Amino acid sequence: MRPGREDDLPAVLELWHAEVRAGRQDCVPGEAHMKRLLAGFDWGARSRMVEGSRGIEAAVLVAGRPTPGGTVTQVSVACEQPEVRRELLRWGLDLSKAAGAVAAQVWCGRGHSDFLAELGAQYVRPWWRMDMNLTGALPNPQPVAGYELRDGNQVAAGGWSEVHNRSFADHWRFSPRHETELVTGRSPGLALMATTDEGAAAAVTLAHLESYTEDARLQPVGIVSSVGTVPEHRRKGLATWLVAEALTRLRSEGAASASLYVDGWNHTRAFDAYRKLGFELSFESEVWEAVFGAP
Numbered sequence: 124m125r126p127g128r129e130d131d132l133p134a135v136l137e138l139w140h141a142e143v144r145a146g147r148q149d150c151v152p153g154e155a156h157m158k159r160l161l162a163g164f165d166w167g168a169r170s171r172m173v174e175g176s177r178g179i180e181a182a183v184l185v186a187g188r189p190t191p192g193g194t195v196t197q198v199s200v201a202c203e204q205p206e207v208r209r210e211l212l213r214w215g216l217d218l219s220k221a222a223g224a225v226a227a228q229v230w231c232g233r234g235h236s237d238f239l240a241e242l243g244a245q246y247v248r249p250w251w252r253m254d255m256n257l258t259g260a261l262p263n264p265q266p267v268a269g270y271e272l273r274d275g276n277q278v279a280a281g282g283w284s285e286v287h288n289r290s291f292a293d294h295w296r297f298s299p300r301h302e303t304e305l306v307t308g309r310s311p312g313l314a315l316m317a318t319t320d321e322g323a324a325a326a327v328t329l330a331h332l333e334s335y336t337e338d339a340r341l342q343p344v345g346i347v348s349s350v351g352t353v354p355e356h357r358r359k360g361l362a363t364w365l366v367a368e369a370l371t372r373l374r375s376e377g378a379a380s381a382s383l384y385v386d387g388w389n390h391t392r393a394f395d396a397y398r399k400l401g402f403e404l405s406f407e408s409e410v411w412e413a414v415f416g417a418p
C-alpha cells in the first residue's frame with residue numbers, strides 16, 4: 124500500500140467502474156463533480172493505493188467537508204477483495220478520526236455494507252438517486268402568483284448562498300456553501316431563483332450537465348441539485364415550479380435525461396414532489412456513519 128498521487132486518478136476511475144458494475148456504487152462521478160470533489164485534494168495524506176501485478180488493484184480516498192458541528196469525511200473505497208476492502212475502510216475511518224473529524228461517512232449500494240458495523244459505523248439513512256427521461260413530455264412549469272423567476276443573468280453576485288443556506292439549514296448534515304461553489308462554472312440559465320414581488324429570495328434550484336461513461340442513462344444527464352425553499356415560502360409550489368423550469372432548460376441545453384439525489388428520510392418529503400414531476404427511484408445507496416465527536 125502506498126500514498127496516492129494525482130496521476131493515479133485514471134486508475135481510480137477504472138476501479139470505480141468495477142464498483143458500479145458490482146452494484147457497490149451508483150455511478151462513477153461525472154467530470155464536473157469530480158473536479159469539485161478533488162479540488163485541492165491532498166492525495167499523499169488522504170489516499171492509499173494497493174499495487175498488485177496488474178497495477179493499482181484497490182484504492183481508498185478520504186475527502187472532508189466542514190459542517191457547523193465539525194468536519195465530516197467521506198471514505199470511498201474501490202476494491203474487489205473483501206479482506207483488502209475491510210483494511211482500506213479501516214484506514215479511512217482511522218485517518219478521519221486522527222484528523223479530528225466529528226464523523227466519517229461511507230456510501231455504498233444497498234446491501235453492500237460489509238464490515239461497516241464491525242468497524243464501528245452505523246446505518247444512518249437511505250440516499251436515493253431519482254432519474255427521469257427528458258426525451259418525452261415534460262411537466263409544465265407552473266408560475267406561483269406573487270413570485271418572479273430569475274436566473275444567473277439577473278441575480279446580483281452574492282445572492283445565491285444566502286437563500287441556499289437558509290433553505291438547507293434544517294437539512295440532515297447541512298454544510299453551508301460559499302457563493303463561488305454554487306455558481307462558478309455554472310451556465311447562468313441553469314441557476315434559478317424565485318423571488319417575491321418585492322425582490323426577496325424565496326427558493327433556489329441549481330442544475331448542470333454531466334456526461335457519464337458506461338452508464339445506462341441517456342447522455343448527457345441534467346443534474347438537478349440544491350433544490351431548496353426557505354421555510355416561510357414552502358408548500359406554495361415554488362420548488363415544483365423551479366424544478367420543472369430547470370428540466371425544460373436542461374433539455375434545451377442538450378440533456379437527454381435528468382437525475383437528482385435525495386435523502387430517503389427527508390423530513391420535508393422532497394421525493395414526493397420529485398415523483399409528481401416524473402422522477403423515479405433508480406438507485407438506493409446506504410449511508411453509514413462512524414461518529415467520533417459530538418454530532
Ligand SMILES: CC(C)(COP(=O)(O)OP(=O)(O)OC[C@H]1O[C@@H](n2cnc3c(N)ncnc32)[C@H](O)[C@@H]1OP(=O)(O)O)[C@@H](O)C(=O)NCCC(=O)NCCS
Nearest residue numbers: 290350351352357358359360361362363385391393395396
Ligand atoms: C423540499 C422543498 C425544496 C420543497 O419546497 P416547496 O417549495 O415547499 O415545494 P412545493 O411547494 O413545490 O411542493 C411541496 C408540497 O407542497 C404542495 N403544495 C404546492 N402548492 C401548494 C399549495 N398552494 N398549498 C398547499 N400545498 C401545496 C405540493 O403538492 C407538494 O406536496 P407533496 O410534498 O405532497 O408532493 C423544501 O421543503 C425544502 O427546501 N426543504 C429543505 C431542503 C431540502 O430538503 N431540499 C431537498 C433536497 S433534495
